[in-house]
Amino acid sequence: MERLMQGHRKFLAEVFPRRRDQFHLLAETQAPEWLFITCSDSRVLPDLFLGTGPGDLFITRNAGNVVPITGQDVDGVTATIEYAVEVLKVKHAILCGHSDCGAMKAALDRRSLEKLPKASRWLRHVEAAFSHRQPLNPADGASAELAALIRGNVVAQWLNLKAQPSVARALVEGRLTVHGWYYDILTGHIERYDEQMRRFLPLLG
Helix, strand or coil, rough: CCHHHHHHHHHHHHHHHHHHHHHHHHHHCCCCCEEEEEEEECCCHHHHHCCCCCCCCCEEEECCCCCCCCCCCCCCCHHHHHHHCCCCCCCEEEEEEECCCCCHHHCCCCHHHHHHHHHHHHHHHHHHHHHHHCCCHHHHHHHHHHHHHHHHHHHHHHHHHHHHHHHHHHHHHCCCCEEEEEEEECCCCCEEECCCCHHHHHCCC
């Protein structure tokens, strides 16, 4: 805890004073342009690798960057998506998976979930990833099989995102664009899913 307290002291002494006006505005309202859906993994830091800051991204995170299939149940992910699209009127929704994803490792080896009943139930939402598994990429080395499945999960969850009622309406109205991304922790690079080519391409290609 001491490390966190030291970090907060530094924030109050060095960061907050320089951005006081910005935080004053954010204390009263928010108008993010991007909804960012990603994994809970501690190594995935959108503000760091995208150069964004307070008020820029409306973020929701969960194990496996899952977007549950629309149904009668209420869950935090789809409620967040609905709010972002209908109330905040975000212009872009980004579904971002990442390399070395523990959730997808568990999907490949269910034995690791024997003592995690809630996680096991949650990961039923990633089963469609196997149907969208991407071609093996030699650049992924020994992790190629896992990376192919992770990219497949990005596609599966991207499709689930587009099927959300609020998102589907916004797409028809032309006020929202939906993206599927894969972030490589080792290299820092991002790939985007190209719907027409049905493959992942460099974001900065």
